[in-house]
Amino acid sequence: MSENFLRLIPIDPQYVPSQVAQYQVKSLLASFLPEKEIQVKLSEEVAFIDAGNNLELIQCPACEAPVSCEWWSAMMDHAYASSHFLNLNVTMPCCATMVSLNNLHYMWPVGFARFVIEIRAPERGLAERLQPLIQPMLGCPIRKIHAHY
Ligand SMILES: [Zn+2]
Known part of the structure; x- marks a missing residue:
């Protein structure tokens, strides 16, 4: 169900x-x-x-490039291990823009x-x-x- x-x-x-x-x-x-x-x-x-x-497509908020699940999972693990999600900043692999994991474009918001x-x-x-x-x-x-x- x-x-x-x-x-x-x-x-x-x-x-x-x-x-x-x-x-x-x-x-x-x-x-x-x-x-x-x-x-x-x-x-x-x-x-x-x-x-x-519902977690499906994730895109870079700066250039709209799709984000790979592997990269996203690794960044999530790192953000938790290093700061317990206090520091969510990441450098995007596509265009090197610094953004927060909170502000990636999630097709289904998280x-x-x-x-x-x-x-x-x-x-x-x-x-x-x-x-x-x-x-x-x-x-x-x-x-x-x-x-x-
Ligand atoms: Zn980008």
Whole structure:
């Protein structure tokens, strides 16, 4: 059986909303989506927030060249081993541009975050409806990740 999750994260991987903001968002979600299974998670370390089986094409944000899975995996391993994802900067093999792993062009968005809102079995269009409500509460732009398993 396949499962879908909507994950909402701050665009800045190290951003943690205030406790008041976290509380407001939890209350909003509970009243807005009373029937949904929702998790609001805060972790000590920056974590990679994946899109499940949706990870497919990755491209260089500077020149649009496709990124090989081997190179990407090696850079991910290095970023975790050297800084626990605090330093996400990489030099692209295609055009030598310095970019963040957080800003590569992922056909299915993924990201890095300490703060994650996860909603199980979201209906179509939910992310678009939630974003304008949640973003001002959290005080930062958010990224929408559609994970499929
Ligand atoms: Zn490039």
